[in-house]
Amino acid sequence: MRKYLLGNRGRLGLLPHLALYAVLIAIGFVYLYPLLYMVVTSLKSPLDLLSPLVEWVPTELYWGNYARAVRVLGYGRALGASALMSIVPSLLQAAVTSLVGYGLARYRFRGRALVWLLILLTFIIPPQTTFIPLMLRYRELGLLGSPLALILPAALGQGYRSAIFVLIFYLAFRSLPQALEESARLDGASELRIFASIAIPSALAAYIVALVFSVVWYWNETFLTGIFLEGGAATLPLRLAQFAQAYERLYPPGVVNPFERLNEAVRMSGTMLNILPPLVMYFILQRWFVESLERTGVTGE
Amino acid sequence: MKLRWRQAVYGYGFVGLWLVGFALFSLWPLVETLRYSLHAVTVTATGIALEFVGAANYARALAADPRFIELVISYTLETLVAVPVVLVFAITIALFLNLPLAGRGAFRTLFFLPVVITSGPVMRELVAQGATRLPGLAADPAWLAQLPGALQGAIAYLLEAFVLILWFSGVQILIYLASLQKIDRGLYEAAAIDGASAWEAFWKITLPALAAPTVVNAIYTIVTLSHFAENPVVRYIYERTYALQGGIGYASALAFVYFGVMALLLLLVALTLARWAQRGV
Numbered sequence: 001m002r003k004y005l006l007g008n009r010g011r012l013g014l015l016p017h018l019a020l021y022a023v024l025i026a027i028g029f030v031y032l033y034p035l036l037y038m039v040v041t042s043l044k045s046p047l048d049l050l051s052p053l054v055e056w057v058p059t060e061l062y063w064g065n066y067a068r069a070v071r072v073l074g075y076g077r078a079l080g081a082s083a084l085m086s087i088v089p090s091l092l093q094a095a096v097t098s099l100v101g102y103g104l105a106r107y108r109f110r111g112r113a114l115v116w117l118l119i120l121l122t123f124i125i126p127p128q129t130t131f132i133p134l135m136l137r138y139r140e141l142g143l144l145g146s147p148l149a150l151i152l153p154a155a156l157g158q159g160y161r162s163a164i165f166v167l168i169f170y171l172a173f174r175s176l177p178q179a180l181e182e183s184a185r186l187d188g189a190s191e192l193r194i195f196a197s198i199a200i201p202s203a204l205a206a207y208i209v210a211l212v213f214s215v216v217w218y219w220n221e222t223f224l225t226g227i228f229l230e231g232g233a234a235t236l237p238l239r240l241a242q243f244a245q246a247y248e249r250l251y252p253p254g255v256v257n258p259f260e261r262l263n264e265a266v267r268m269s270g271t272m273l274n275i276l277p278p279l280v281m282y283f284i285l286q287r288w289f290v291e292s293l294e295r296t297g298v299t300g301e
Numbered sequence: 302m303k304l305r306w307r308q309a310v311y312g313y314g315f316v317g318l319w320l321v322g323f324a325l326f327s328l329w330p331l332v333e334t335l336r337y338s339l340h341a342v343t344v345t346a347t348g349i350a351l352e353f354v355g356a357a358n359y360a361r362a363l364a365a366d367p368r369f370i371e372l373v374i375s376y377t378l379e380t381l382v383a384v385p386v387v388l389v390f391a392i393t394i395a396l397f398l399n400l401p402l403a404g405r406g407a408f409r410t411l412f413f414l415p416v417v418i419t420s421g422p423v424m425r426e427l428v429a430q431g432a433t434r435l436p437g438l439a440a441d442p443a444w445l446a447q448l449p450g451a452l453q454g455a456i457a458y459l460l461e462a463f464v465l466i467l468w469f470s471g472v473q474i475l476i477y478l479a480s481l482q483k484i485d486r487g488l489y490e491a492a493a494i495d496g497a498s499a500w501e502a503f504w505k506i507t508l509p510a511l512a513a514p515t516v517v518n519a520i521y522t523i524v525t526l527s528h529f530a531e532n533p534v535v536r537y538i539y540e541r542t543y544a545l546q547g548g549i550g551y552a553s554a555l556a557f558v559y560f561g562v563m564a565l566l567l568l569l570v571a572l573t574l575a576r577w578a579q580r581g582v
Contacts, residue, residue, distance in 0.1 A: 020397065023397070024397055024402075028408065028411055030467075031411070031464065031468075032411065034427045034465075035414075037427075038427065096318055096319060096322070097319070099315045099316075100318075100319045102315055103312050103313075103314070104315075106311075106312075107309070108308050108312070109305075109309035109312035109313065111313075115320070118323055122323065122327050124564070124567065125327070125560065126527060126535070128535060128556040128559060129335075130330035131330070132333075132337060132556075133334055133337070134330050136344075136349060153322065155322075156318060156323075157318060157322045157323070158322040158326035158327055166319075216416070216417045220418070220419060220423075221420070221530070222421045222422060223528075223530040223535065237420045237421065237422045240426065241421070243422075243426075268426070268430070270426075271423055275418040278417045278418055279414075279418060286413075289416075290406075290413050
């Protein structure tokens, strides 16, 4: 009985189990508190917002906030812009960084250490020290506001957080056995062909991991996106940043009735709509996110 | 000899595209920004006009812009507060998730979730609503006023954005978890046979194995916090870029001062932790 409750070495008993779950659930609650708050607030009617009695359970599920937030965000267009601006650069980024990762994993050449140093440098330098000349050059070339402004750097491996993807691909290719590649080489296959027909298929997992991470990071990036897409199609987070102004243009404060003024509930609906697409993607593909680092072996060494 | 040459040709063949990109989209803009920082820059209809001013932009940033200095100091303090919070939280959660619990996959999914949704505007909305404060904590506790001035700001930030700081731990938790799972089980068994308690095994086996990933995680945390679009220094540099007075030249100098401070922070934290890692705790 005692053993059952407390457990012994290597096996946890019932009581430690319960205690651990209690602690994890408590931490989890604090951790997700902002999200819970967002969901609940976004469903409150204007009356619920004012009522001191309503904190966690709205008296009704009020979808009006979402209807207005969809209009204010210009949801359809912004969603399209966000999807385009996260998926296209991610695909290009994955393609180019995998080339780099393969080159570093499979060939020994002078200057490899220097290349690694430069890759680390691109990870560390703040975008603030590079965006101004790029922005000015884009303006000269008429590319400011065009999707190309974000696609070009990604197509040359300088996309958002590309260093991390080089590392992921390097580790993935390094851990592949070389025997198959060697025998293909003896059969006279070219290096590029070996890469395309042997290395890529064996490292598909790394490609998926790189893509999902890259898509959510691009989705959530607003500094460079805001500057380079100035005057072009705004992505969802950029629309959210302008939410209050956009709201007052659609629902002028002096004209609409008090219940239609901008309130927390509408703002939280807008925020919710913003995170919904990456959230859905996360729940569908979650194992590619959370098992990825173990799979690709990204650790301290 | 021939083989070495072949290796180099193919190696650079695969890396080449990236190197071109690096030159065009990282190195050139970096050097150009450095050049701007030494000039007064005027945007004209056809391009830009530069007028050399030496170190004037830097002098102004360091001596005549109290707002910038204030922001950089609070950025430094906030980062020094946030990094240990993130690391300790990530280690704690990773240790929990490494235990043989049913449903730990679900918890792992939960603790990684913020990585997917953390963008500047989303954070701004949540902070504005007071939703990132530790639930149940007073907004402005009385003991805060008793602390010395500089520390007050950093602690107030910790309280106000506590959950937000924790939200930056997702990737770090996974990195720690991966390292924990690589520890040889046999080590623990051997220690147990030698009479070591679980407590001793934790300090002598588990923690030393987490030293190297801690250096990686600290660097990752600092870089992520420093690049975040909602970082006040980042926003200030952005505002200055489009300001009439000073404009691009001045903003470039600010960016390099910021880069310098960030590099010093990275160096400081990485060296401290690396020394700890080498000593084996």
